[in-house]
Amino acid sequence: MSSETNGSPGSVLVTGGSRGIGLELARRFAADGHPLVLVAREEEALEEARRQLESEGSPSVLCLSVDLAEPGAPRRVYREVAGSSPPVDVVVNNAGFSTHGPFHRSAVGAQGDMVRVMIEAPTRLSRLFLEGMVERDRGGVLNVASTAAFQPGPRQAVYFAAKSYLLSFTQAVAHELDGTSVRVSVLCPGPTGTDFQERAEMDGVRLGGEGPVPLMSPARVAEVGYRGWRDGQRVVIPGALNRIGALGARLTPDSLNMRVVDWLQRPPGQGGQEG
Numbered sequence: 001m002s003s004e005t006n007g008s009p010g011s012v013l014v015t016g017g018s019r020g021i022g023l024e025l026a027r028r029f030a031a032d033g034h035p036l037v038l039v040a041r042e043e044e045a046l047e048e049a050r051r052q053l054e055s056e057g058s059p060s061v062l063c064l065s066v067d068l069a070e071p072g073a074p075r076r077v078y079r080e081v082a083g084s085s086p087p088v089d090v091v092v093n094n095a096g097f098s099t100h101g102p103f104h105r106s107a108v109g110a111q112g113d114m115v116r117v118m119i120e121a122p123t124r125l126s127r128l129f130l131e132g133m134v135e136r137d138r139g140g141v142l143n144v145a146s147t148a149a150f151q152p153g154p155r156q157a158v159y160f161a162a163k164s165y166l167l168s169f170t171q172a173v174a175h176e177l178d179g180t181s182v183r184v185s186v187l188c189p190g191p192t193g194t195d196f197q198e199r200a201e202m203d204g205v206r207l208g209g210e211g212p213v214p215l216m217s218p219a220r221v222a223e224v225g226y227r228g229w230r231d232g233q234r235v236v237i238p239g240a241l242n243r244i245g246a247l248g249a250r251l252t253p254d255s256l257n258m259r260v261v262d263w264l265q266r267p268p269g270q271g272g273q274e275g
């Protein structure tokens, strides 16, 4: 069942929809006839995404160039599309990024931006859009977290913590909406082949595709995420290895989990914890 049950397909708003996993999720929703609203900062990348999606037959693609780290950005996004027809029936909170390295040496501004983009923006966008979804009794929210959500993550401390917040927050809201037709899910991909690792300066580390965890394609992640959300699954983890890893982290003391993460954060040939 998709969100067009009560009439024409509603719009789908995808933050970080200009590239990577967000672009693939947008593509997947468009294939089911949903008009799109893409939110990201870089206008050129947004326009390129719009051209691609329209050439593939997407119904309509509206691009909003917005920095979600700016105060008030979620409300500005909401105002841009409030009252539009068809209404926004689905919000995909996907925008995200990370720094890499010890917290005390990280860029001070970047840490605050991570909190605003990956905690504050998804929370506020969910609040602003969910009320109408519940009134219409259709649509929902798909939050993109990570397998990072399942344990603390040395060298990406804020990123792992932000994804844990999204996992907890999404499950609680989904529980509140049990018994409605509004679906709320959290997608927890493992390492995925996008620009993310290069932008986080993680190239060459085990977690960036050089180690035991292979990179999954963003199209595969999006397909599994889309189906999981559509089928009402609350927590969606693409890939058997990632599901085993997430379960393993739940059953293992965090002191040990963090040693493993620290090791994964290094290039092959390097151990953990030496600075």
Ligand SMILES: NC(=O)c1ccc[n+]([C@@H]2O[C@H](COP(=O)([O-])OP(=O)(O)OC[C@H]3O[C@@H](n4cnc5c(N)ncnc54)[C@H](OP(=O)(O)O)[C@@H]3O)[C@@H](O)[C@H]2O)c1
Pocket (backbone or CB within 6 Å): 015, 016, 017, 018, 019, 020, 021, 022, 039, 040, 041, 042, 043, 045, 066, 067, 068, 069, 094, 095, 096, 097, 117, 144, 145, 146, 147, 188, 189, 190, 191, 192, 193, 194, 195, 196, 197, 199
């Ligand atoms: N790749 C992985 O290994 C992996 C694994 C698990 C989870 N994830 C999660 O998946 C999501 C998508 O990541 P990806 O791998 O597709 O990375 P990506 O290719 O780097 O795409 C990130 C998207 O977020 C947007 N974005 C970043 N900062 C923003 C800001 N301040 N305001 C608005 N938009 C912003 C980017 O556009 P602009 O830069 O133009 O703003 C881009 O569209 C993220 O939440 C990430 O944490 C990724």
